Amino acid sequence: MAFEPPRRLVRALGESAPDGDDWLERLPETLDRAVALRELTVDRVQVPGGRSSLVVLVRRADGTPAVLKLAPPRARPGSERAALAHWAGRGTVQLLDEEGTEGVLLLERLHPDVSVRSLPEAKALLEAAGTLRRLWVEPPQGHAFATVAERTGRQARAMRASADADAELVPLVDAALAVREELVAAPPEHLLLHGTFRQSKVLAAERMPWLAVGPDPLVGECAFDLARLVRDRVEDLIATPSGAATTRRRVKRLAESLDVDQERLRGWTLFRAVESGVRARRVGRPQDAELLLEFASWL
Numbered sequence: 056m057a058f059e060p061p062r063r064l065v066r067a068l069g070e071s072a073p074d075g076d077d078w079l080e081r082l083p084e085t086l087d088r089a090v091a092l093r094e095l096t097v098d099r100v101q102v103p104g105g106r107s108s109l110v111v112l113v114r115r116a117d118g119t120p121a122v123l124k125l126a127p128p129r130a131r132p133g134s135e136r137a138a139l140a141h142w143a144g145r146g147t148v149q150l151l152d153e154e155g156t157e158g159v160l161l162l163e164r165l166h167p168d169v170s171v172r173s174l175p176e177a178k179a180l181l182e183a184a185g186t187l188r189r190l191w192v193e194p195p196q197g198h199a200f201a202t203v204a205e206r207t208g209r210q211a212r213a214m215r216a217s218a219d220a221d222a223e224l225v226p227l228v229d230a231a232l233a234v235r236e237e238l239v240a241a242p243p244e245h246l247l248l249h250g251t252f253r254q255s256k257v258l259a260a261e262r263m264p265w266l267a268v269g270p271d272p273l274v275g276e277c278a279f280d281l282a283r284l285v286r287d288r289v290e291d292l293i294a295t296p297s298g299a300a301t302t303r304r305r306v307k308r309l310a311e312s313l314d315v316d317q318e319r320l321r322g323w324t325l326f327r328a329v330e331s332g333v334r335a336r337r338v339g340r341p342q343d344a345e346l347l348l349e350f351a352s353w354l
Contacts, residue, residue: 060100060109067106068127078127082109085125089159093152095123101167105269108132112164120164121151131271132158134200138247138272146189147267148258165266169259176288180305183257183284184313186265187249194247194274203248203275204239210330211235217333224333227351231329234322238276243316248273248280254287278315282323285309289350299353306354325354 060082068079086109090097094116101110101122108126115121126132139150139160149163171179171186194200211232218228249256250271260266285305292298306324310317332347 061102061104063103063106064109076127076129082125085159086111086123089123089125089156092156093123093161095121108269110167112167122148122162122164122167124160124162126158126160128158132160134272135270136160137195137198138200138270141195141247142190142192144262144266145192146186146263147270148260162268163260163266165261165268166259170255171257171265172254172288176291179254180284180287180309181312182265183252183254183287184281184309186257186267187252187280187284188313190249190252190267190270191246191277191280194245198247198274200247201273202245203242203273203279206273207235207239207279207326207330213337214330214333217337221336224336224348227329227348228333231326231351235326238278238319238322238326242276243319244276245274246277248275248277250280251283252280253283276319277313278310278319279323279327281309281313281315281320282327285320285324286328286347286350289346293346293349298350302350302353321354325351328354 095113098112104110107130108124111123113123140153152161171182214228218224250273256269257265306321310320328347328351332344336344
């Protein structure tokens with residue numbers, strides 16, 4: 056099929072593409088092959104769609120609606136497939152082809168234009184947190200998922216390099232790296248985590264009110280997974296005079312509702328906000344960086 060990849064996808068992949076990567080150039084051919092192999096009919100490409108994958112609304116040969124997701128290797132689609140297979144639809148979108156080709160996933164069709172962000176803030180946080188709780192299970196035996204310590208270790212090295220080149224970042228980076236060292240030393244549990252959970256990753260569904268999509272799974276403590284949810288709608292938090300107080304109340308409320316240690320949640324929220332802010336600054340998104348680093352300073 057002839058199509059233009061969503062601009063958000065092109066922009067996001069451009070920020071992280073290694074030299075010589077031609078995944079985007081090969082995408083039309085990959086899509087045509089995936090559609091033909093599965094005898095699918097394309098309804099439309101989902102726009103804006105994902106930040107690291109192409110999302111296509113399709114129908115199977117029997118007319119059942121589904122979603123075809125194509126992701127480059129750096130988005131770790133193999134890990135996503137393994138996690139979705141393990142969750143087996145409990146709290147997440149259902150994987151429809153467990154033996155699919157590399158980088159291509161056929162998924163249950165949810166309502167892609169309706170996420171919990173459409174709800175009032177308090178209700179959205181409640182529904183999102185309830186969905187996330189269902190994902191925290193023991194990982195499968197012999198799994199190959201990265202751990203929180205491994206992934207954040209790579210991030211920490213990139214953060215330190217950025218701070219070495221930009222003295223303005225040093226205080227927040229130092230604080231974030233120090234708290235990470237404390238947190239990875241003695242994690243309270245080693246469960247399967249979504250890895251990139253936020254309100255926009257929770258979509259309306261038919262078999263359950265809300266289901267999670269788009270995991271970048273890893274194994275570690277629940278506070279790490281919950282931390283990204285704390286800063287949801289960060290632009291709204293920054294715009295209000297009570298943003299700092301609201302953030303601290305949100306940490307407390309989410310920690311209590313999901314039985315997570317409040318200080319560990321605060322620490323991972325700090326680390327993840329600083330890491331995202333430093334990365335945004337590094338790839339040329341200064342406005343996003345400013346928001347995230349101001350948010351981090353409240354913690």
